Amino acid sequence: MNRPSSSIVGTPMDRVDGLAKVTGQACYAADYRGDRGAAEGYIVEAPAAPGRIVRLDVEAAEQAEGVIAVITHRNAPRQRPHGMPEDAGRFTQSHALLERDRVRYFGEPIALVVAETLEQARHAAKLVEVEIDCGEGTFNPFENAASAVKPDSLDGADQVDTDKGDFDTEYAGSDHRVDADYHTSAQHAAAMEPHTTVAEWDGDDLTVHMAIQIVSSAVEAFSNTLGIDKERIRIVSPFTGGGFGSKLGIHNEAVLAALAAKAVDRPVRVVQTRRNLFSNAPHRSRHRQKLQLGADKKGRLKAIRHASLAAMARDYPFAEAPASPTRASYAVPALRTTHRVVKADIPKVDSMRAPGEAIGTLTFETAIDELAEACGIDPVEFRLRNEPDADPQTGKPFADRRLAECLRQGAADFGWQGRQAPGSRRQGRKLLGCGMATAIRPNQLNPAEAEAHLTPDGRLRVRLDMTDIGTGSYTILTQIAADALSIAPDRVTVELGDSEFPETAGSGGSFGAASSGSAVYEACREMVEQLLSRLNEQGHTVNSVSIDGDRVMTGEASVPLATLIDAGGLTVTGEIDPDNYDSGEKNYSYGAQFAEVEVDADTGEIRLRRLLGVFDAGRILNQKTARSQLMGGMIFGIGGALLEQSLMDDRYGSFMNRDFAEYHIAVNRDVPDLQVRMLAGYSEKSNPLGSKGLGELGICGAGPAIANAVYEATGIRVRKFPIHMEDLLPSLPRS
Amino acid sequence: MKPFDYHRLASEEALGKMEAGRYLAGGTNLIDLMKHQIETPDALVDVTRAGMDTITETDGGLMVGSQVTNTDLASHPAVRRDYPVLSSALLSGATQQLRNKATTGGNFLQRTRCQYFYDTTRACNKRAPGSGCDALEGLNRYHAILGASEHCIAVHPSDMAVAMAALDAVVHTRKRDGETRAIPATELHRLPGDRPDIDHVLEDGELITSVELPVRPPRLQAYRKVRDRASYAFAVVSAAVALDVDDGRMRNVRIALGGVAHKPWRASRAEEMLEGQQPSAELFDRAMDAEMAEAKGQGHNDFKIRLAPRTVVAVLRDLTEVTENDE
Known part of the structure; x- marks a missing residue:
């Protein structure tokens, strides 16, 4: 394969949409103002669940000032049953709401109040009276472990369970063992922009302005929910204010807005409140992960068992794969992984940034640290010693693997001193410690198409239904197009987030840049081919072109574009077929993370001092946006290790800390000196761009590096996350 | 949010002539509570433009108007010099944006962060007297270890008030009939007992007008x-x-x-x-x-x-x- 020339790809180009964003010109879903003013919808949440609505009195709400309608199961427009068709994926199945008098989970919408203003709708929502006859609910997966089942499938993993070699024998024959349960908390994506939809009907045609990560599956979801043809649905989502997985599918406000807009024959806007989101947008389940690891005297892994238990929302088939990194990280003769779920009466459980790896590396890499300690081997050396030649689970070769390089460079750049005696380093009243961990995340390529349109005056427009959820899609696609066609970036316009544009897999799973970028690359290559062929028809013998203003430069000649393409411009399409890049090899992005923490010797408060990550993500498409993505991921990792925790009251199945004062994400002061290093590289086997995914890579390994540093600082091994002061306090010395 | 009337207090002295209502200062807590309909006042009396917004050095002490913002109080040279515990407490609270809005009087009167108080679907004697306390057997990591009762285990969330209590500050108030009184900061708030719905000793309509910091605080x-x-x-x-x-x-x-x-x-x-x-x-x-x-x-x-x-x-x-x- 020819490596594309790159004068622009890879450079730290400023975001092309940066100016629009900081001047408020970027139109997010809630900003949309149609010709007909939108009415405002406000969700009425079920105050208890699971159960049956025995009384629902909406009269007072209907009479309240400004109220246009109160939509309930009694008057909601017809929908196809929730979860249909069964063979469709979870993002495309019917997401029907207000179907009948059943309430499945706390906070599920039981009504939508539609009024002229948000304040009127919000007030009237409080006037709705509901009585629910509650049945016995299942909320806590650990207390109900006896009813655990094997899920039909896992998110992001081929097999639910795996079993290679003879675990029992290898484990029994190990010289050093770790055997422990690790608990991670429920988490919410907590994107800055809440889930928002403005739905507008024109006869039987529906236009939806919404915050979404994947446009095409949203079209199918509306089609399956409302029972209308896909052709009648248009999704518009040019900007999305963060998703982290929670906007992969359509969520409750979207369905309600579409139903209400139909019912009141007027556009309806529904913006979820921060409190709504904890029930009406998805979350990551709490998990219990049992890890049993064994190694020989020389610190070579002999046996790994990873058994995960989580909650699955009843009627919504999603199960996370925390053992995914376990299957790919280290050479081991016996490897057994299992995933079980307890079906629970809780809000939707779904992907949250780095599903599998975020909490999988958090627990597994903590256990690896424990095993290295048991073997008396430095944790960096332990990992290098167990570096595999081929995929540990399948035996297939790796497409490329530079983990050892990440580990070595990370150790050097961080100034890794080797494992110090726990609790031995002190500065005043602060206990200091360092820790490290491996980062790994599957690299994927998904089908995508793009359209390129070149005008005679030398302007290129690229269209595809890819989304920009804050990641920098507009910018990297501009760079890719500019390089592929040899045209100045300021002559390129990228248009995204519209279901009328060619289909892509959208933003998710760290595959967005590679998949949509490859499609744009292919479309622009096709454009070059077309120009070459027209030039050759005109008698020019050329094999490369560039665009300079309204002229094509061929090296020997300068030809006006107008002589090659007519006034309407030239439109071509390109697509990427992942099968062409399926070498049968295992493809991952890698990294190594190093952390230093301080623990207050009096209070047990944990603060991160520095965090350094070295990453291999193939070719970096934009140094600036890539760094931001990795940095954001590392900050997510801080949250996972020390802060983020959605607390459910298990008596009621209700999340209790439903705002940013109580659901703690890292704030600026929690993020200290943070170093991001990216190995220069080109991943031949991944895609035509040579890039690998990095949107989730930064999370992987960040949390356990911090947790392992807490151990070195204190000598206390905490096996629940986030780690809080009270986990350390009992073992800290008396003042 | 329930519809409400809005009035603005022109001066401290005009209090007696005002319509009755819940006092609104910075609004950093009250507006939230009104959105959730945890508080549903029929009327608000905005006291932010009634004066009461200056810091005056007295004979060795300081008289702080109740509408002085947390930012202004924390950064006042005399506060930083003589009452650093107060400056430090203020700066440890909330965020810069919130401190720019929050006031001295309002900070005293912010309400608990108990998650059951905030969730109107749950039992809370402070929000709905007689409904019970779901925190007792529920999530109570943030809750009280001293002076709690079987009716309420909530804690007061203020940082500023803790420093004020340590400094033996004095809270000056004015009632609607014009009567004024001085309440030691340590006695402004009360323990829950069997009336956790009552946070403090202020009477209905009694307004905090200023807070006095004592002379010669400990060094x-x-x-x-x-x-x-x-x-x-x-x-x-x-x-x-x-x-x-x-x-x-x-x-x-x-x-x-x-x-x-x-x-x-x-x-x-x-x-x-x-x-x-x-x-x-x-x-x-x-x-x-x-x-x-x-x-x-x-x-x-x-x-x-x-x-x-x-x-x-x-x-x-x-x-x-x-x-x-x-x-």
């Missing part, structure tokens, strides 16, 4: 806030400490704790044990153990019984430069 002062993240988090436990050390002996010892009770908790038992004594780590421990004698955990917050005294001892040690007696 050694510090505020220590223990929290899960480095900024923008309510205190798990906090300690405001002020004292003098003369001829090697501790004088004027004032210790107030936040995050442990329904009100800023003056550790008077510990203060008594320390007063007039030579500072020592062993004595600090003993004094705080005595203070914690009646502390009671609710499950998730049991660790505070250990955390609170350690926090105070750490501050005392720093202020008196006592070497730790470690391990």
Whole structure:
């Protein structure tokens, strides 16, 4: 394969949409103002669940000032049953709401109040009276472990369970063992922009302005929910204010807005409140992960068992794969992984940034640290010693693997001193410690198409239904197009987030840049081919072109574009077929993370001092946006290790800390000196761009590096996350 | 949010002629509570433009108008010089944006962060008297270990009020009939007892007009806030400490704790044990153990019984430069 020339790809180009964003010109879903003013919808949440609505009195709400309608199961427009068709994926199945008098989970919408203003709708929502006859609910997966089942499938993993070699024998024959349960908390994506939809009907045609990560599956979801043809649905989502997985599918406000807009024959806007989101947008389940690891005297892994238990929302088939990194990280003769779920009466459980790896590396890499300690081997050396030649689970070769390089460079750049005696380093009243961990995340390529349109005056427009959820899609696609066609970036316009544009897999799973970028690359290559062929028809013998203003430069000649393409411009399409890049090899992005923490010797408060990550993500498409993505991921990792925790009251199945004062994400002061290093590289086997995914890579390994540093600082091994002061306090010395 | 009337108070003196209503200052807490309909006043009386927004140096003390913002109070030169515990407490609270809006009077009167108080689907005697307390058997990591009752285990969330309690500040108020009174900051808030719906001793319509900081505060002062993240988090436990050390002996010892009770908790038992004594780590421990004698955990917050005294001892040690007696 020819490596594309790159004068622009890879450079730290400023975001092309940066100016629009900081001047408020970027139109997010809630900003949309149609010709007909939108009415405002406000969700009425079920105050208890699971159960049956025995009384629902909406009269007072209907009479309240400004109220246009109160939509309930009694008057909601017809929908196809929730979860249909069964063979469709979870993002495309019917997401029907207000179907009948059943309430499945706390906070599920039981009504939508539609009024002229948000304040009127919000007030009237409080006037709705509901009585629910509650049945016995299942909320806590650990207390109900006896009813655990094997899920039909896992998110992001081929097999639910795996079993290679003879675990029992290898484990029994190990010289050093770790055997422990690790608990991670429920988490919410907590994107800055809440889930928002403005739905507008024109006869039987529906236009939806919404915050979404994947446009095409949203079209199918509306089609399956409302029972209308896909052709009648248009999704518009040019900007999305963060998703982290929670906007992969359509969520409750979207369905309600579409139903209400139909019912009141007027556009309806529904913006979820921060409190709504904890029930009406998805979350990551709490998990219990049992890890049993064994190694020989020389610190070579002999046996790994990873058994995960989580909650699955009843009627919504999603199960996370925390053992995914376990299957790919280290050479081991016996490897057994299992995933079980307890079906629970809780809000939707779904992907949250780095599903599998975020909490999988958090627990597994903590256990690896424990095993290295048991073997008396430095944790960096332990990992290098167990570096595999081929995929540990399948035996297939790796497409490329530079983990050892990440580990070595990370150790050097961080100034890794080797494992110090726990609790031995002190500065005043602060206990200091360092820790490290491996980062790994599957690299994927998904089908995508793009359209390129070149005008005679030398302007290129690229269209595809890819989304920009804050990641920098507009910018990297501009760079890719500019390089592929040899045209100045300021002559390129990228248009995204519209279901009328060619289909892509959208933003998710760290595959967005590679998949949509490859499609744009292919479309622009096709454009070059077309120009070459027209030039050759005109008698020019050329094999490369560039665009300079309204002229094509061929090296020997300068030809006006107008002589090659007519006034309407030239439109071509390109697509990427992942099968062409399926070498049968295992493809991952890698990294190594190093952390230093301080623990207050009096209070047990944990603060991160520095965090350094070295990453291999193939070719970096934009140094600036890539760094931001990795940095954001590392900050997510801080949250996972020390802060983020959605607390459910298990008596009621209700999340209790439903705002940013109580659901703690890292704030600026929690993020200290943070170093991001990216190995220069080109991943031949991944895609035509040579890039690998990095949107989730930064999370992987960040949390356990911090947790392992807490151990070195204190000598206390905490096996629940986030780690809080009270986990350390009992073992800290008396003042 | 329930529809409400809005009035604006022109001056302190005009109070008697005003329509009755809930007083609105910075609104950083009240507006939220109104959105959730935890508070549903029929009328608001905006007091932010009635004067009461200056800081005046008196004979060695300071008179702080109740509408002085948290930012202005924290950054006032006299506060930073003579009452650093107050400046530090203020700056440890909320965020810059919130501190720019929040006022001195309003900060005293902010309401608990108990998650059951905020969730109108749950039982809470403070929000809905007689409904019960879901926090008792529920999630109660942030809750009280001192002075709680079977009806309520909520804590007061203010940092500022803890420093004010340690400084023996005095809260000046005015009633609608024009009567004024002075309430020690330590007596402004009350323990929950069987009426947790009542946070403080102010009467209906009584307005905080100013807060007086005393003359000659103790010279050694510090505020220590223990929290899960480095900024923008309510205190798990906090300690405001002020004292003098003369001829090697501790004088004027004032210790107030936040995050442990329904009100800023003056550790008077510990203060008594320390007063007039030579500072020592062993004595600090003993004094705080005595203070914690009646502390009671609710499950998730049991660790505070250990955390609170350690926090105070750490501050005392720093202020008196006592070497730790470690391990």
